Amino acid sequence: MKKLPVSDITKLISGLCIEANVDLRPDLKKAISGALKREKSKSAKGVLRLLLENAAIASKNRIAICQDTGMAVVFMEIGQDVRLVGGSLKNAVNKGVKDGYKKGYLRKSVVRSPIVRENTKTNTPAILHTEIVRGKAVRVWVMPKGFGSENKSKIRMLNPSDGEKGIIDFVTRAVKEAGPEACPPFVLGVGIGGTFDHAAGLAKKALLRRIDKKNPDLRSRALEKKIMDKVNSLGIGPMGMGGKTTVFGVNILSSATHIAGLPVAVNINCHATRSAYGVL
Amino acid sequence: MNKLTLPLKKEEIRALKAGQSVLLSGIVYTARDAAHKILAELIKNRKKPPVSLKNITIYYAGPAPSPRNQVIGSCGPTTSARMDIFTPALLRSGVKAMIGKGRRSKEVKDSIIKYKAVYFLAPAGCGALLSKKITKKKMVAYKNLGPEAIYELEVKDFPVIVGIDSKGGDIFKKRRRPR
Numbered sequence: 001m002k003k004l005p006v007s008d009i010t011k012l013i014s015g016l017c018i019e020a021n022v023d024l025r026p027d028l029k030k031a032i033s034g035a036l037k038r039e040k041s042k043s044a045k046g047v048l049r050l051l052l053e054n055a056a057i058a059s060k061n062r063i064a065i066c067q068d069t070g071m072a073v074v075f076m077e078i079g080q081d082v083r084l085v086g087g088s089l090k091n092a093v094n095k096g097v098k099d100g101y102k103k104g105y106l107r108k109s110v111v112r113s114p115i116v117r118e119n120t121k122t123n124t125p126a127i128l129h130t131e132i133v134r135g136k137a138v139r140v141w142v143m144p145k146g147f148g149s150e151n152k153s154k155i156r157m158l159n160p161s162d163g164e165k166g167i168i169d170f171v172t173r174a175v176k177e178a179g180p181e182a183c184p185p186f187v188l189g190v191g192i193g194g195t196f197d198h199a200a201g202l203a204k205k206a207l208l209r210r211i212d213k214k215n216p217d218l219r220s221r222a223l224e225k226k227i228m229d230k231v232n233s234l235g236i237g238p239m240g241m242g243g244k245t246t247v248f249g250v251n252i253l254s255s256a257t258h259i260a261g262l263p264v265a266v267n268i269n270c271h272a273t274r275s276a277y278g279v280l
Numbered sequence: 281m282n283k284l285t286l287p288l289k290k291e292e293i294r295a296l297k298a299g300q301s302v303l304l305s306g307i308v309y310t311a312r313d314a315a316h317k318i319l320a321e322l323i324k325n326r327k328k329p330p331v332s333l334k335n336i337t338i339y340y341a342g343p344a345p346s347p348r349n350q351v352i353g354s355c356g357p358t359t360s361a362r363m364d365i366f367t368p369a370l371l372r373s374g375v376k377a378m379i380g381k382g383r384r385s386k387e388v389k390d391s392i393i394k395y396k397a398v399y400f401l402a403p404a405g406c407g408a409l410l411s412k413k414i415t416k417k418k419m420v421a422y423k424n425l426g427p428e429a430i431y432e433l434e435v436k437d438f439p440v441i442v443g444i445d446s447k448g449g450d451i452f453k454k455r456r457r458p459r
Contacts, residue, residue: 003417024415050403058408064354065345067427068406105343105353107427117314120425148381148404180452181382183405239404240452241380241441274404 004280007090009084009140010228012278013096017072017141018104020062020276021277027210028187028273031248035185035238044243051238051271063106065272068145069106072097072126075205079135089109090128096161097142098122109147116231129201136232142209143275149186149268152178155200158262167192167264168227174266175231175247180240183270186247187211190227191265192220202253207269208277211249238271248273283437288377289337293398298449303399303437308379309420310337311376314428322431323369330421330430333373340380342427343417344407352417352433354409357381357457359445362397364388371395375434379440393448401451413438 029052036048058065074093076217078084101108101123110124154174158166171190178186186201215221227250237243250272257263284292286306296302309331311319322329340360344353353385360380368391369377378398381404384392392399402410416434425431 050406050409052408053404054406057412061347061350061408063347063408064344064348065408066405067342067356068353068358069344069354079323105345105347107342107353109427119424119428120382121426138300151359179383180404181361183381239401239433258352 004082004138005086006084006089007086008280009089009138010092010096010099012140012280013074013093013142013259014103014194016140016276017097017100017144021069021106021144022062024065024212025274026065026270027053027212028248028279029269032034033269035245035248037122038245038246041237041243043241043247044238046240048236051102056085056122064104064106065274066270067107067197068109068146068148068154069101069123069145070274071110072123073143073145073204074126074128075141075143075208076128076130077133077139078130079137081136082138083221087118089130094124097126098124108127111260115144131182139277139280140279141275141277143204143208145230148272149182149270150180152157152182153203153265155196155263156158156263157196158264160260160262162262164226166262167223168230170264171227172234174268175227175236176234178268179236181267183272184240184247185235185238185245186245187269187273188227188231188250189269190250190268191267193257193262194263196263197236198255199204199265200267202255203265203267206251206253207267209251211251215252217254217261224250224252265269282306288336288337288398288403290396293376293396293446296398296445298442299341300442300452302381302440302442304400304440305436305438306434308337308433308435310339310341310343310431310433312340312342312428313362315430316363316370318422323373331432333370333375335374335376337379338342338370338375339433340378341418343411343431344427346417350411352411353382353415354407355411355414357402366433367391369406371397382399389444389448389450390444391408392444396446398442398446400445401443401450416426
């Protein structure tokens with residue numbers, strides 16, 4: 001059995017927090033450049049140029065792409081042939097986030113209680129999702145999630161008869177309501193199926209997929225295209241100032257569900273959709 | 281491009297039209313959710329706020345910490361709509377300009393017209409770029425709020441677009457279809 005000190009996980013997560021917040025994902029950069037070629041309106045082009053310039057300045061100066069460096073969402077796939085040693089996994093993850101946010105001069109945006117709202121000054125606790133999988137690798141994704149877009153995310157328990165049309169209409173309405181506040185062009189994570197909580201989890205996890213990588217599930221891939229076309233016809237555009245590009249990508253994850261239900265969750269992410277990946 | 285120095289003069293505010301691009305230079309004060317809640321409370325109880333609100337510009341922002349050898353970390357606008365319930369009271373107390381992102385409520389728009397103020401949009405999600413337009417940062421009040429404290433920032437050629445002008449013209453009301 002492979003032994004892995006949890007301190008290695010701390011170190012990895014600390015670095016991933018900085019990388020995710022400072023270096024815009026290559027698929028997003030590509031999407032911005034692509035949209036710049038397609039857009040005709042002067043204001044849309046102007047905003048897209050600013051986004052590229054902003055990403056370049058962040059990378060060069062090693063500062064955050066956006067001041068909202070988010071709540072740190074950590075996804076882990078832990079091989080069942082690994083034994084984690086040297087302390088609690090949860091503490092190790094939180095220490096990694098605390099270290100990374102301090103070292104990277106990232107904003108600490110977490111309050112201890114949603115009602116009392118006292119800043120913890122460490123950006124912890126993080127949100128941790130773990131899954132036990134085959135093998136002896138430990139895979140880690142860090143997703144700093146900003147709340148301008150998180151606040152606009154939605155979930156709905158549709159009826160089975162609502163079908164694809166119901167899903168498309170629900171997502172389109174959510175994007176319309178999100179509007180300029182959530183920093184369009186967006187990336188949409190859409191979770192379909194499972195239970196109430198599972199659909200929301202899938203929507204978040206879907207955001208990890210590079211938007212230039214095709215969905216391996218053909219039905220989902222076709223639905224992604226339909227949603228994308230519909231949403232981009234809204235004309236919200238970059239920064240909500242009008243244009244063809246309201247979303248850069250739609251990522252669907254779906255799962256088995258109950259005979260009576262069709263849960264759909266849409267997790268809206270801004271044009272700075274951030275994540276970084278590492279493996280131990 | 282139109283360059284303006286803060287604080288804005290009455291006639292400068294009157295001349296601004298929704299959709300216009302402007303470069304701002306001068307002093308702005310950051311305030312977001314927590315600071316707004318405190319300021320509104322102070323106004324309600326007729327107590328003195330930590331900075332005079334007369335003619336000031338408020339920037340809805342919570343900056344990232346300043347890295348070594350840099351004035352400030354990433355510092356872009358946050359969603360203005362969350363401040364909407366506090367804004368009319370602040371405008372009544374003398375605030376003349378606001379910088380943020382996104383749409384505002386009808387009450388805010390009515391107050392902007394009533395008090396002859398202006399609402400600017402800063403490029404959302406461009407905090408790294410905007411940090412380079414900030415030349416000074418000073419903590420003014422509520423240090424314990426961390427990023428939600430009130431900072432006095434000196435900005436130089438800070439790029440904004442007029443979102444809502446003093447006559448109620450609103451950039452988001454003239455939404456175009458994609459071309």
